[in-house]
Amino acid sequence: MDMSGSQRIEAPREKVWEGLNDPEILKQCIPGCEAIEMTSPTEMTAKAVLKIGPVKATFAGKVTLSDLDPPNGYTITGEGQGGVAGFAKGSASVRLEADGDEATILHYAAKADVGGKIAQLGARLIDGTAKKLAGDFFEKFGQAVAPKPVDENAPPEPEKKGWFGLKKS
Numbered sequence: 001m002d003m004s005g006s007q008r009i010e011a012p013r014e015k016v017w018e019g020l021n022d023p024e025i026l027k028q029c030i031p032g033c034e035a036i037e038m039t040s041p042t043e044m045t046a047k048a049v050l051k052i053g054p055v056k057a058t059f060a061g062k063v064t065l066s067d068l069d070p071p072n073g074y075t076i077t078g079e080g081q082g083g084v085a086g087f088a089k090g091s092a093s094v095r096l097e098a099d100g101d102e103a104t105i106l107h108y109a110a111k112a113d114v115g116g117k118i119a120q121l122g123a124r125l126i127d128g129t130a131k132k133l134a135g136d137f138f139e140k141f142g143q144a145v146a147p148k149p150v151d152e153n154a155p156p157e158p159e160k161k162g163w164f165g166l167k168k169s
Helices: 013-020 023-029 117-121 123-145
Strands: 002-009 033-040 043-052 055-069 073-081 087-098 104-115
Touching (some): 002 123, 013 087, 043 073, 043 123, 055 087, 055 117, 104 117, 117 123
Antiparallel strands (some): 033 043, 055 073, 087 104
């Protein structure tokens, strides 16, 4: 499976670069990520729970950063084992392009391969899930590195009400 795209992030390129190399930010942004730990400046271990169609599995694996060109980009390569569900491995080339002083365009080109039970689910389901996971990651990543400013003059959000007009907790 191949996937590529671009995402505009409302933060300077240096801040986006720092976020891409910060295990805590990555943990918040990677869908299903339970743990991520730097084992060296260019290697991490990670554990994530993913659901692809009817198959839910915990993947544990290793991530390696190469072709480092701070703050312009890198190549990220990973491989994870999901027990009886199978395996996933892939790589992505990430390039950061400044868009003025306060925004960055993140370009990516990714390749992935899966095997085992998850490979039997079919390319359409796997591709759709991969695109959704990528979209979720970029939305969360953009919020993590460039949180929206709080407008002090904005009216308070209305109270959320549940069934029968009862206040939701």
